[in-house]
Amino acid sequence: MTQSKIRNFSIIAHIDHGKSTLADQLILHTGGLKKREMKEQVLDNMDLERERGITIKAQTVRLQYKDESGEEYTFNMIDTPGHVDFTYEVSRSLAACEGVLLIVDATQGIQAQTIANVNLATQNDLAIIPVINKIDLPSSDPDSVKEQLEDILQIESDQAVLTSAKEGIGIDDVMNAVAQLIPAPTGDSEKPFKALLFDAWYDPYRGVIVLVRVVEGRLKAGARIRFMATDVEFDVEELGTFTPAQTVIDSLQAGEVGYIIAGIKEMGQTKIGDTITDANQPTKEALSGYKEAKPMVFSGLYPISGEQYEALRDALNKLKLNDSSFTYEPESSQALGFGFRCGFLGLLHMEIIRERLEREYNVDLLTTAPNVAFQVHSTDQSIVMLDNPAKLKEMRSIDHMKEPYVMGTIITPEEYIGVIMALARDRRGIQTKMEYLNPKTVLLQYELPFSEIVLDFYDQLKSTTKGYASFDYEFVDFRTSSLVKLDILLNGEVVDALSLIIHKDKAYFQGRELAKKLKTKIPQQMFEVIIQAAIGSKVIARETIKALRKNVLAKCYGGDITRKRKLLEKQKAGKKKMKTIGKVEIPQEAFLAVLRTDGK
Amino acid sequence: MNEQSFGLYIHVPYCIHKCGYCDFNSHPIKRDEMETYVSALIKEMTHYSQKFSSAGTVNSIFLGGGTPTTLSATQLARILEECKKQFNIAEDAEITLEANPATIGSDQLKSIRQAGYNRISIGVQSFDEEELKLLDRAHGVEEIHCTVDRARESGFSNLSLDLMFAIPNQTLDGWENNLRQALVKNPEHLSTYNLTIEKETSFGKLQSSGKLVMPDEDHQLELFKRTIDFLKENGFHHYEISNFARPGKECKHNITYWQNSNTLGLGAGASFYMNGIRSKNTNLPANYIREINKKHTAVEFSESLRPRQAMGETLMLGLRMLKGISIMKFEDRFQTSIRAIYGDVIASLKEKELITIEQGQLRLSKKGLFLANSVILEFI
Numbered sequence: 001m002t003q004s005k006i007r008n009f010s011i012i013a014h015i016d017h018g019k020s021t022l023a024d025q026l027i028l029h030t031g032g033l034k035k036r037e038m039k040e041q042v043l044d045n046m047d048l049e050r051e052r053g054i055t056i057k058a059q060t061v062r063l064q065y066k067d068e069s070g071e072e073y074t075f076n077m078i079d080t081p082g083h084v085d086f087t088y089e090v091s092r093s094l095a096a097c098e099g100v101l102l103i104v105d106a107t108q109g110i111q112a113q114t115i116a117n118v119n120l121a122t123q124n125d126l127a128i129i130p131v132i133n134k135i136d137l138p139s140s141d142p143d144s145v146k147e148q149l150e151d152i153l154q155i156e157s158d159q160a161v162l163t164s165a166k167e168g169i170g171i172d173d174v175m176n177a178v179a180q181l182i183p184a185p186t187g188d189s190e191k192p193f194k195a196l197l198f199d200a201w202y203d204p205y206r207g208v209i210v211l212v213r214v215v216e217g218r219l220k221a222g223a224r225i226r227f228m229a230t231d232v233e234f235d236v237e238e239l240g241t242f243t244p245a246q247t248v249i250d251s252l253q254a255g256e257v258g259y260i261i262a263g264i265k266e267m268g269q270t271k272i273g274d275t276i277t278d279a280n281q282p283t284k285e286a287l288s289g290y291k292e293a294k295p296m297v298f299s300g301l302y303p304i305s306g307e308q309y310e311a312l313r314d315a316l317n318k319l320k321l322n323d324s325s326f327t328y329e330p331e332s333s334q335a336l337g338f339g340f341r342c343g344f345l346g347l348l349h350m351e352i353i354r355e356r357l358e359r360e361y362n363v364d365l366l367t368t369a370p371n372v373a374f375q376v377h378s379t380d381q382s383i384v385m386l387d388n389p390a391k392l393k394e395m396r397s398i399d400h401m402k403e404p405y406v407m408g409t410i411i412t413p414e415e416y417i418g419v420i421m422a423l424a425r426d427r428r429g430i431q432t433k434m435e436y437l438n439p440k441t442v443l444l445q446y447e448l449p450f451s452e453i454v455l456d457f458y459d460q461l462k463s464t465t466k467g468y469a470s471f472d473y474e475f476v477d478f479r480t481s482s483l484v485k486l487d488i489l490l491n492g493e494v495v496d497a498l499s500l501i502i503h504k505d506k507a508y509f510q511g512r513e514l515a516k517k518l519k520t521k522i523p524q525q526m527f528e529v530i531i532q533a534a535i536g537s538k539v540i541a542r543e544t545i546k547a548l549r550k551n552v553l554a555k556c557y558g559g560d561i562t563r564k565r566k567l568l569e570k571q572k573a574g575k576k577k578m579k580t581i582g583k584v585e586i587p588q589e590a591f592l593a594v595l596r597t598d599g600k
Numbered sequence: 601m602n603e604q605s606f607g608l609y610i611h612v613p614y615c616i617h618k619c620g621y622c623d624f625n626s627h628p629i630k631r632d633e634m635e636t637y638v639s640a641l642i643k644e645m646t647h648y649s650q651k652f653s654s655a656g657t658v659n660s661i662f663l664g665g666g667t668p669t670t671l672s673a674t675q676l677a678r679i680l681e682e683c684k685k686q687f688n689i690a691e692d693a694e695i696t697l698e699a700n701p702a703t704i705g706s707d708q709l710k711s712i713r714q715a716g717y718n719r720i721s722i723g724v725q726s727f728d729e730e731e732l733k734l735l736d737r738a739h740g741v742e743e744i745h746c747t748v749d750r751a752r753e754s755g756f757s758n759l760s761l762d763l764m765f766a767i768p769n770q771t772l773d774g775w776e777n778n779l780r781q782a783l784v785k786n787p788e789h790l791s792t793y794n795l796t797i798e799k800e801t802s803f804g805k806l807q808s809s810g811k812l813v814m815p816d817e818d819h820q821l822e823l824f825k826r827t828i829d830f831l832k833e834n835g836f837h838h839y840e841i842s843n844f845a846r847p848g849k850e851c852k853h854n855i856t857y858w859q860n861s862n863t864l865g866l867g868a869g870a871s872f873y874m875n876g877i878r879s880k881n882t883n884l885p886a887n888y889i890r891e892i893n894k895k896h897t898a899v900e901f902s903e904s905l906r907p908r909q910a911m912g913e914t915l916m917l918g919l920r921m922l923k924g925i926s927i928m929k930f931e932d933r934f935q936t937s938i939r940a941i942y943g944d945v946i947a948s949l950k951e952k953e954l955i956t957i958e959q960g961q962l963r964l965s966k967k968g969l970f971l972a973n974s975v976i977l978e979f980i
Contacts (some may be wrong), residue, residue: 383905551973554842555796557854559624571977
C-alpha cells in the first residue's frame with residue numbers, strides 16, 4: 001500500500017457528542033459492514049459499553065475509502081473513550097495518529113472535555129478537523145459553534161464539516177476531509193522495524209494481541225520481534241487489521257496500524273507505550289512512549305462470603321489482563337475479613353470493574369466507600385502512600401499529610417457562575433481563572449482537592465446547572481492539608497471499613513451527616529444499634545436505630561402462601577448479601593453512604 | 601389431622617365495592633356473568649372431583665371472596681348441593697360462608713342456612729362509623745347490627761366476625777371499644793387483622809403520596825397486645841396470630857392451610873395445594889369462565905416444591921399457630937430430622953428467646969410472636 005494514501009486518525013469529543021455514532025457511520029459508508037450487520041455502536045464491544053452508551057476501551061478499524069476522483073485511501077480509525085476517567089486511553093490512541101476528528105455537538109457547543117481533547121491533540125501535533133454534529137436537531141446552532149471554535153480554540157471554522165451522524169448527513173464530507181486534510185504518515189519503510197505498542201488485550205485462544213502503529217520499517221509473519229522496555233522476544237505468528245472483522249494480512253509497514261499475534265502468554269510482557277523492533281536488526285532508538293495511567297481512586301473489594309475469596313482473586317487477575325490501569329492487592333479488614341484494595345482511574349472505572357466482577361464472574365461483592373490516596377510524611381522524611389484510611393493508625397511519627405489536587409475546568413452558561421462558585425468554595429476550590437469565551441459562556445478553572453470532587457462533584461455540578469455546565473480535570477500535585485481520620489462506631493466498635501480521611505473543617509458536618517445517613521441504610525435489628533462518628537476518641541455524632549419490636553404478617557391464607565414465600569425468599573436473598581459486623585447486619589448501601597452525605 | 605382429608609375453598613370474586621385497602625381478587629358485580637360463573641365452578645368441581653376421587657373426605661368447605669353473598673341464595677345452595685354430590689363430605693364438616701353487611705337479607709340467610717352452610721364469617725371491620733368511612737367500607741354500623749342479628753336468627757350458631765386495627769387515628773380505647781361491641785354479639789370466633797397497606801391498592805397510593813399515615817409501629821404493637829389480653833380475659837383462645845376462638849370453635853378450614861395440608865381451590869384466582877403441588881387459577885372471572893369452558897381447568901401457575909421449600913412453607917405456616925408445629929409430624933412428613941436441617945437456626949433463635957420447644961412442639965415465644973416474620977425468615 002502506498003504510504004501517501006494512509007490516514008491515521010482518532011475521533012475525539014465531549015461525552016455524548018456523538019463519537020460512536022459517527023464511527024458507526026464511517027464503517028457503514030466505507031462498506032466495512034453491511035447495514036444488517038451493524039449493531040448500534042459496533043465498536044463498543046462490552047455489554048456494559050452498549051448498555052451505558054459509553055466507550056470504555058479504544059478500538060481500531062481499517063477502512064477503505066475511494067474519493068470522487070477514484071483515488072483509494074486506507075483509513076485507520078481509532079475510536080476513543082469519552083469519559084474523563086479514561087483520558088489516558090485517549091492520549092494513547094492519539095500517539096498513533098496524524099490527525100483527529102473533533103466532534104462538537106451543535107446544540108451544546110464546546111464543553112470542558114472538548115478543550116481538554118484539543119489540548120491533547122495540539123500537544124501531539126495533530127491535524128484537527130472540526131465536525132459539528134447533530135445539525136438535524138431543531139435547537140442546533142452551527143454558526144455559534146463555529147464562532148466558539150475560532151474564539152476559544154483558535155481553530156479555523158471554515159474547514160468544519162456539518163453532520164448528523166444519526167441521520168447519516170455529511171458523512172461523505174467527513175471522509176473527504178480526512179483524505180484531504182489529515183497528512184499521510186511519514187517514516188521510512190526501508191529502515192529497521194520500529195513500532196509503537198498502543199494497546200493490548202488477552203485472548204484466551206491466541207494469547208496477547210498487541211495493537212501497533214508502525215513508525216519505520218516493515219514487518220512480516222515469521223519475523224522475530226523484541227519489546228524494548230520489557231526486553232522480551234517473540235516470533236510473529238500473525239499480522240492483521242480489523243475491518244472491523246479481524247483480517248489477516250502479509251505485512252505491516254511504516255505508517256500502518258495493525259495487530260500482532262506472537263504467542264505472547266503474559267500481559268506483563270507487553271507494556272503500553274513500549275517500542276517493538278526487529279530482534280535481528282534492531283532500531284537504534286526507542287520511541288519516547290508516554291506516561292502510564294496511575295490509579296487515582298481506591299476502594300476495598302470484599303467477597304460477601306469468605307468462600308468466594310479465591311474466586312474474586314481469579315476474577316481480578318483476569319480483569320487485570322485487559323486493563324492495566326487498574327490495580328489490586330490483598331488486604332484484610334477487622335470488619336470485613338479478607339479482600340483486596342483496588343485502584344481505579346475514577347469512579348466510573350470502579351463501577352465498571354465492580355459490575356463486571358458481579359456480572360461476568362458471579363462474585364457477590366461488598367465495596368467500601370472510595371477514597372483518594374494520601375501522602376503521609378513522617379518525621380524521618382519518609383513518604384508513604386496511604387490508599388486505605390484504616391491503615392493510618394498503623395503509621396508512626398507522622399509529621400504531616402498531603403492530598404492530591406486537580407485542576408478542574410468548567411464551562412458554563414454565565415447565569416450559573418454564582419452557583420458554581422458556591423459549589424467550588426464548598427469543595428475547598430481555589431479559583432485560578434475566569435474567562436468569558438463569548439458573552440454568554442464562561443470558562444472557570446479551579447484547583448480542587450481531588451477527594452472533594454471524586455465522589456459526587458460532577459453530579460452536583462450537573463444538577464445545580466440544569467445539566468448545562470461541563471467539567472474536566474487533570475491531576476496537578478500533592479499539597480499539605482489538615483486531614484483527620486473520621487471513624488464510625490457501631491455499638492461501640494470501630495468499623496474500620498467505614499473510616500475515612502477528611503479535611504478537619506469538614507469532619508464535624510460529615511460525621512453528623514454520615515451517622516444520619518447510616519441510620520437510614522442499616523435496617524432495624526432485633527436489638528438497638530448505636531451509630532457514632534468519632535475523631536480520635538472524641539465522639540461528634542450519635543444516632544440510634546431502635547430495636548425491631550414488631551414484624552409480623554397479619555394474614556396468611558391459601559391464596560397468599562406462594563406470594564408470601566417468594567417475598568420471604570427475596571428478603572432472605574437480600575439478607576445473605578449483608579455483612580455481619582459484630583452482631584449487626586449491614587447492607588452494601590451502608591458502606592457507600594459516604595457517597596451522598598451532602599444532604600442536598 | 602387425617603391424611604385422607606382435605607379442605608375445599610371456593611372463590612366468589614364479586615363485590616359491590618372495592619375497599620381502599622383490599623388487595624384480594626375482587627371484581628365488580630356483573631349479574632349475567634355470575635350465572636355462567638357458577639356453572640363454570642361446577643364444571644371445575646366435576647373435573648377435580650374425578651381427578652382426586654381418592655383424595656378422601658372433605659373436612660371443610662369455605663366460600664370466600666370477594667363477597668360470596670353477592671350470589672343469590674339459590675346459586676349458593678346450588679354450589680353446596682354440587683359439592684355434596686361430587687365429594688365425600690364429612691358429617692361434621694365445617695361449611696363457612698363469608699358475608700358482608702348490607703349484602704344479604706333475612707330470607708336469603710335462612711335459605712343459605714337451610715342449604716347446609718353452618719358457619720358464617722362477617723366482614724365487620726369496625727363498629728365505629730368514622731373508621732368505616734376511613735376504611736372505605738360500603739356499609740355503616742347499623743347494617744352490621746342488622747346482618748349479625750339476622751344471621752343469628754337464621755340459625756347460624758357458629759359465627760365469626762372480622763375486625764381491623766391500626767386504622768389511622770385509632771386509640772387503644774377506641775380499639776377496645778370495638779372489641780367490646782363485637783363481644784356483645786357473642787361470636788364463636790374473631791379474626792383481628794392489623795391493617796396492612798399493599799402498594800398496589802388505592803390506600804397504597806394514598807400512603808406513598810403522604811395522604812394516609814399509618815400509626816407508628818409501637819402503637820400498632822400496643823394495639824395488638826391489647827387485643828390478645830382483652831380477648832383472652834374474655835375467654836377466647838388465641839390460636840393463630842390474628843385469630844381467636846371459643847374453645848373448640850377454631851376455624852378448621854384455615855387450620856388446614858396453616859398445617860400445610862391438602863386444599864383444593866375452585867374459582868377465579870383460587871389457589872390449591874394437593875399432594876405437593878401448588879397451583880393458582882387465573883384471576884379475571886371472564887378469563888376463568890372461558891378457560892373452564894374450554895378445558896375444565898384455569899390453572900395459570902403451578903409449581904412442585906423442592907423439599908426445602910416445602911419445609912420452609914410448613915414452618916412459615918405452622919409457626920403462625922400458637923401451639924406451633926409438632927416436630928414429630930414434621931419429621932415424619934419430610935423423613936428427616938429437623939435438627940439436621942435447622943439445627944443452627946433453632947439454637948440461635950432459642951438463644952434469642954424467639955422460639956421454644958416444649959413437649960415436642962416448636963413454637964414462637966411471646967416475644968417471637970411479634971417478630972414472627974423475622975423468625976420465619978430464618979427457616980426459609
